[in-house]
Amino acid sequence: MVAGLEKKICRVAVSGYYGFSNSGDEAVLRSILLALEEQGRAAGVKFEPVVLSADPEWTSRMYGVQSAHRMRPADLFKTLRECDALISGGGSLLQDATSAKTIPYYVGVIKLAQLLGKPTFIYSQGIGPVNRRWMDPLIRHVMRKSAYLSVRDAESAEYLGRIGVSKERIEVVPDPVMGLPLPANTAAGRxxxxxxxxxxxxxxxxxxxxxxxxxxxxxxxxxxxxxxxxxxxxxxxxxxxxxxxxxxxxxxxxxxxxxxxxxxxxxxxxxxxxxxxxxxxxxxxxxxxxxxxxxxxxxxxxxxxxxxxxxxxxxxxxxxxxxxxxxxxxxxxxxxxxxxxxxxxxxxxxxxxxxxxxxxxxxxxxxxxxxxxxxxx
Known part of the structure; x- marks a missing residue:
């Protein structure tokens, strides 16, 4: 913790493809939670995450954090209203290759947080492919209003630039999982x-x-x-x-x-x-x-x-x-x-x-x- 600073408590909602038994996305969540804990400690901030999950009980049990159901409107609204901020990411959330419903869902969560006056942070997202051009203004709107914007590759940054998001605001960073440590008290051994x-x-x-x-x-x-x-x-x-x-x-x-x-x-x-x-x-x-x-x-x-x-x-x-x-x-x-x-x-x-x-x-x-x-x- 930074010397002389009183630790600030921040309750943050975390939105992503969590609670679906996908090891890659669960690794993203684990990596984000560990990074928030480490960097929060260094900055004098105590993060209290609330994860939006398809299986809140499992997520809480696995990570020791609070969770809420990602598809129940009342739970979603209550969680965002009671949090200080929203983190959206990481992973390939804003793409329409798997479904036309994916982008509207994640954009909708971000927009709801913004309507509630909460700062929104885009965390190392991989954006695209976006094949339906009517999705572009939806993405542009919430990106422009986010307090911090990071993507995991140059191609995602280029897409956002093309649809009208200021390139100066976009930070290109690695996938969060690059920072994931091995389990405690274990060592790699080929x-x-x-x-x-x-x-x-x-x-x-x-x-x-x-x-x-x-x-x-x-x-x-x-x-x-x-x-x-x-x-x-x-x-x-x-x-x-x-x-x-x-x-x-x-x-x-x-x-x-x-x-x-x-x-x-x-x-x-x-x-x-x-x-x-x-x-x-x-x-x-x-x-x-x-x-x-x-x-x-x-x-x-x-x-x-x-x-x-x-x-x-x-x-x-x-x-x-x-x-x-x-x-x-x-x-x-x-x-x-x-x-x-x-x-x-x-x-x-x-x-x-x-x-x-x-x-x-x-x-x-x-x-x-x-x-x-x-x-x-």
């Missing part, structure tokens, strides 16, 4: 680090194409790698139960296609995002389709190959000097296997090449919490 042990390849896949052609290509790529050398393919379900079902499907299709000494297994880290971070830390490399699987890997300096299904994957990989090994439309099995072997054979070179970019992102991940604490102080 199972494959010991000489002669079989390397662990983390695999994070999701269902995307309706015809499943992207998953078939992933099966071919993993089978090619597992036939060239012994590997432990460890599947990591980031969104349950969907990702677990997808993983089991891919594992079944790998049956009979593994080389001698190669195995497949499914991780069960539970609901705590820091336990999943620990799982990723124990991999020798990661093949990821989920954005936060890649962010977890970067957080723990685990060499990675990304499979792109959305521009946000390419945007994140670009920030650490990488490009995707393939997309949901194209993935060459031999090219994938060769790239994976290179990472497994010389992980140290990969870490040395990307160390500076990753360290910079980890440091910058605290910036939004720092700014919010100063503004509320």
């Amino acid at each position: 199972d494959g680090a010991a000489a002669g042990s079989v390397p662990v390849v983390g695999v994070s896949l999701r269902h995307w194409r309706k015809d499943g052609a992207d998953l078939e290509r992933a099966v071919d790529a993993l089978a090619e790698l597992a036939s060239r050398r012994p590997v432990r393919l460890r599947f990591l379900p980031f969104h349950t139960p969907e990702d677990a079902e997808t993983s089991k499907l891919v594992m079944e299709r790998l049956s009979g296609r593994l080389g001698e000494g190669s195995t497949v297994e499914l991780a069960s880290p539970g609901d705590d995002p820091q336990r999943m971070l620990l799982e990723v830390s124990r991999c020798d490399m990661l093949f990821g389709m989920r954005l936060h699987a890649l962010i977890y890997a970067a957080n723990q300096h685990v060499p990675m190959l990304g499979l792109s299904y959305d521009p946000k994957i390419d945007q994140f990989l670009g920030r650490i000097g990488l490009t995707a090994i393939g997309t949901t439309e194209r993935l060459d099995a031999a090219e994938f296997a060769a790239a994976a072997e290179k990472l497994l054979d010389d992980a140290a070179a990969w870490r040395a090449e990307h160390e500076d970019a990753i360290s910079k992102l980890k440091q910058q991940s605290q910036r939004p919490a720092q700014q919010i604490a100063q503004l509320l102080r």
Whole structure:
């Protein structure tokens, strides 16, 4: 705490995609809560978060904070009225790829807080794609009226600039999860680090194409790698139960296609995002389709190959000097296997090449919490 300052108590509502059993979004929430606690302590502010959640009881139990139901108007109104401010973010909240209802919901929460006279803070959001142009004025209106505005990539900042938000007000920061620590009293330890042990390849896949052609290509790529050398393919379900079902499907299709000494297994880290971070830390490399699987890997300096299904994957990989090994439309099995072997054979070179970019992102991940604490102080 800053010397000579009386600690100020600030009750803040936190709006995002929380309470849906999505490890990536839960990691965002955990990261924001920890950053607010740390930066609040430094600024002499005690944050009392109230999380808007699809499952308030679970969220309160998991994080030790107050929660309110995100879809019950009376609960939402009461929470915002009783709070001192609203934090909206992080994650890909303002996009219409998944539903036309997503942007109106999150913009509506921000607007309600503003109508109630509460300062609003946009916390490391990834904005877009926005395919319906009638959404632009809705986003522009609440962004212009927010007290602080940060996005997680340059492309989001460019979009806001195009629709009329002053670029001088927009801060580009990393995804909050870059600052997530491992669980207390644990340490990263790569199972494959010991000489002669079989390397662990983390695999994070999701269902995307309706015809499943992207998953078939992933099966071919993993089978090619597992036939060239012994590997432990460890599947990591980031969104349950969907990702677990997808993983089991891919594992079944790998049956009979593994080389001698190669195995497949499914991780069960539970609901705590820091336990999943620990799982990723124990991999020798990661093949990821989920954005936060890649962010977890970067957080723990685990060499990675990304499979792109959305521009946000390419945007994140670009920030650490990488490009995707393939997309949901194209993935060459031999090219994938060769790239994976290179990472497994010389992980140290990969870490040395990307160390500076990753360290910079980890440091910058605290910036939004720092700014919010100063503004509320």
